[in-house]
Amino acid sequence: MKKILLFLLISSSTFAQKELSNWPAKANPITVGKRTAERFMAVPHSRYGVTFPNPPATQITYPDVCTWLGTLGFAQKTQDADLLKRLTEKTEILLTTEAHLQPKKNHVDNFVFGAIPLAFHLQKENQELKNVGLAYADEEFKTLSQEEYKNLTPEVRNWYAAGLSWVTRFWMDDMYMITAVQAKAYEVTKNRKYIDRAAYEMVAYLDTLQNSDGLFYHAPDVPYYWGRGDGWLAAGMADLLKVLPKDNPHRPRIMRGYLNMMGVLLKHQDANGMWHQLINDPNSWPETSCTGMFTYAFIVGVKNGWLPSTTYGKAARKAWIKLQDYVNENGDLTEICEGTNKKNDHQYYLERKRIVGDLHGQGPLLWCVNALLEK
Numbered sequence: 001m002k003k004i005l006l007f008l009l010i011s012s013s014t015f016a017q018k019e020l021s022n023w024p025a026k027a028n029p030i031t032v033g034k035r036t037a038e039r040f041m042a043v044p045h046s047r048y049g050v051t052f053p054n055p056p057a058t059q060i061t062y063p064d065v066c067t068w069l070g071t072l073g074f075a076q077k078t079q080d081a082d083l084l085k086r087l088t089e090k091t092e093i094l095l096t097t098e099a100h101l102q103p104k105k106n107h108v109d110n111f112v113f114g115a116i117p118l119a120f121h122l123q124k125e126n127q128e129l130k131n132v133g134l135a136y137a138d139e140e141f142k143t144l145s146q147e148e149y150k151n152l153t154p155e156v157r158n159w160y161a162a163g164l165s166w167v168t169r170f171w172m173d174d175m176y177m178i179t180a181v182q183a184k185a186y187e188v189t190k191n192r193k194y195i196d197r198a199a200y201e202m203v204a205y206l207d208t209l210q211n212s213d214g215l216f217y218h219a220p221d222v223p224y225y226w227g228r229g230d231g232w233l234a235a236g237m238a239d240l241l242k243v244l245p246k247d248n249p250h251r252p253r254i255m256r257g258y259l260n261m262m263g264v265l266l267k268h269q270d271a272n273g274m275w276h277q278l279i280n281d282p283n284s285w286p287e288t289s290c291t292g293m294f295t296y297a298f299i300v301g302v303k304n305g306w307l308p309s310t311t312y313g314k315a316a317r318k319a320w321i322k323l324q325d326y327v328n329e330n331g332d333l334t335e336i337c338e339g340t341n342k343k344n345d346h347q348y349y350l351e352r353k354r355i356v357g358d359l360h361g362q363g364p365l366l367w368c369v370n371a372l373l374e375k
Contacts, residue, residue: 019313020299020372026324033074033369036362037083039331040067041090045101048339049358059103060094062177063359065112069180070366072119077373084123091120095128102132105139108167112177114140118184130188137185140178141165141197164204165197172216172229175205176236183243195243199250202240205233206257214260215279219342224349225279228337228360231293234261235367238300255306258297262307265294266315273318277337278349285354288326288335292364295319299371320368332357333365 023029043051049063057064068091075084094102094117103110114136117129144152144166152160159168165178182198185191209216216233218226237258244251268279274286275294298316301307326334338353339360 019309019317020302024321027321029369029372030078032324032327033078033366033373034080035327035331036365036369037071037074039357040071040359040362040366041083041086043357046359049360050355051357051359057101059110060101060113060116061103062109062112062173063363065116065180066176066363067359067366068116069119070363070370072123073370074366074373076123077370088120088124091116091129092126095132105136108140108165108169108171108174108177111136111140111167112180114181115184118181118188121188122184133181133188134185137181137194140167140181159204162204163197164201168201168204170205170208171219172205172209173232175202176232176239178202179236179240183240186243192245195240195245196248198240199244199248199254202237203250203253206253209233210257210260214257214262214264216261222342222344224344224346226340226349227275227277227279227287227290228293228340230261230265230279231290231364234258234265234297235293235364237261238297241306242300242304258301259306262297262301262312265297266311269294269315269319273315273320273322275319277352278346281346284350286335287337287354288323288333289337289358289361289364291319291323292333292361292368295323296364296367296371299368303371303374320372323365323368328356330357333361336361 025031044053045057045060046064047057048061071087074080075087103113105111114133116133118133120126121130121133144160149157152166156166156168160166168174178201179198182194186195209220211217215225216230217223218229237254241251241254241258244254265275265279269275270282270286272286275291276282277284277287295316298307298312302309302313302316328334334356335354336356336358338355338358340349340352
């Protein structure tokens, strides 16, 4: 029996390597990663994903964080010393001449910034970067003063009383924003409180937002499966499961939520390998940022043995290759949905602007590259 199990494990690993390697030139992860990373280094800080030089950004926003971390991962995996040096310099000035760009600790989307200094502290110990990063992780779950508590809505007071973060709001993207900084804080300190509270928060979001079919509405009062909205949870669950200790009591629930979602996503992938602006509406347009996020979640699942490589490895391969057809001559991904608020209107989602080079799309390209380069 042991020999049979060993043979199956080896066969599965071999198949995964076959499906997630031997790429056509346009889809070579190192080539794509280098191009995308250098593009990030060449553009100014974005304003929520859109990079225009004027007016300049007033803070580092979450799409930059996602792409920043992706660029760091690529530099490390390819041992690109020059890229790492330039990226480190770009990070260290956030402590000095660009310290004013550190976002205020007043919104769930701002706290993810803390993952940048923590990640660079892991790269090369820097106590100041560590302190800045931990300040964001700790503030996100701080004990509120009486005055701060009074300023919460009654709904948030109830969530806070149940042990959730005071910035809880039950929007889908939160569970990437919260997970990224808390997981990095755990990696830096080895203190279980960071990863345990991220897992507890994730379960609350799953129990509140995940539908019986495995997907997530954009909001409880907006019954539409917006692609990138679901993408944040797909990536957030994959990233959390990578670092969540096996003995965490919430791991089985999170794994169940992840696997349920992956199974439904597989059914909605189109014949070309793409996912669409509205996941379950094949007549909506193929959208690249959600396709990148779902592809990443598939790759992580296959590489870690959570997903069968025979189906999900093949699906990830098809999606990754097709995504490259949406990259223009400047190295910018096209067909990215603009930043989108919720609205209970099907047509609203179909008519969202399709933009080019937005970091909501560039970041997931780098996530996929790094997942593909993972041994």
